[in-house]
Amino acid sequence: MAPRVTVVEDEEALSILLRYNLESEGYAVDTIARGDEADLRLKEQVPDLLLLDWMLPGLSGVELCRRLRARPETERLPIIMLTARGEESERVRGLSTGADDYVVKPFSTPELMARVRAMLRRVKPERISTQLVAGDIDLDRETHRVRRAGRELKLGPTEFKLLEFLMQSPGRVFSREQLLDGVWGRDIYVDERTVDVHVGRLRKAVNRGRQRDPIRTVRGAGYALDETFTAAAPRASARSESA
Secondary structure, three states, X not given: OOOEEEEEOOOHHHHHHHHHHHHHOOOEEEEEOOHHHHHHHHHHOOOOEEEEEOOOOOOOHHHHHHHHHHOOOOOOOOEEEEEOXXXXXXXXXXXXXXXXXXXXXXXXXXXXXXXXXHHHHHHOHHHOOOEEEEOOEEEEOOOOEEEEOOEEEOOOHHHHHHHXXXXXXXXXXXXXXHHHHHHHOOOOOOOOHHHHXXXXXXXXXXXXXXXXXXXXXXXXXEEEEOHHHHHHOOOOOOOOOOO
16 A cells, blocks of 8 residues: 555645645645644554644644654654744754654755655655556556556556555455545545546556456455456566557
């Protein structure tokens, strides 16, 4: 599954900006506007990384950071603190409460994305491989290109995310609800039938002629990337088939 990043930020415009850029990098994103709400939700589900604003309604980011470090399930959670407080004493305070990194507003979005990648690479190296391979399908997360047997596939952004999501867990059957959560995000309402539409588009883009369909439909359950395809599909060089 894609690395999950939780953003705790009460400034709506910044929260939207962070979500857009993180999702463009291929992460699954949750956004929360209040510190007390984040405290409750992080007890239910622990993300792979937390972007945490210092000043929040309900509970400050500093206090939330202290609480997270006191819990066994979140004591090692990577935390990047976002704040307008740039003084050295404040940076020291933020880091001493348990934050792993400290970014002062206004910040460079590309730099922040680079910090997120670097931190995940250190603590979750298996979750951020830039290259995913399944049978004769190659997906490159950095260039957003997909090739099958050397032929480049033309995928829309949603179909790319859907294929990426399935390729991360070959053989696992995902319900439509799980796919909506993992690909579209839990904060966006999309009808479950939309999943079927995009799976159909993905199949049309991936399969040509008599090529084997890598996506398995499980009646009454959902969809999976066929693990037998992943293990057995022959690899072809880029010279074997013209685009």
